[in-house]
């Protein structure tokens with residue numbers, strides 16, 4: 542993770558040719574207040590549905606039996622006082638095999654807590670995102686399905702993230718701050 546993070550990030554894909562995508566919203570505590578200093582790590586497949594590894598980049602996980610690993614299309618944001626985040630990248634394609642909808646993985650790192658994953662970003666217009674799949678979504682961090690709308694040639698999807706929502710074992714704000722219930 543880079544030492545300096547901003548509320549906005551531009552993935553390595555952003556300057557390549559493809560459908561430009563902005564994922565944006567506000568990270569909130571369960572009481573609705575904006576959450577600052579929260580790091581979101583995201584990664585996703587390329588336009589062929591593959592996690593592409595760049596040889597110069599250190600591997601953060603070993604490749605699986607298909608040779609897949611964390612791809613180079615990834616990045617980090619850190620929220621400011623308003624809780625806002627903005628991820629600029631290209632729209633990923635679904636895996637070449639199978640029927641998994643296209644998705645963007647997200648891991649949350651709150652101050653003082655262990656990192657945890659939340660529901661992927663999924664796209665409401667994805668034909669692979671069937672009603673049967675939708676009912677199986679866990680809703681970790683809130684609903685990850687975004688409706689895309691086009692703005693100046695860019696696809697924009699908005700999602701507010703609720704820290705710890707439906708994340709088993711999440712300690713919550715009070716415990717993390719060491720404070721008492723009010």
Ligand SMILES: [Fe+2]
Pocket residue numbers: 644646
């Ligand atoms: Fe994936």
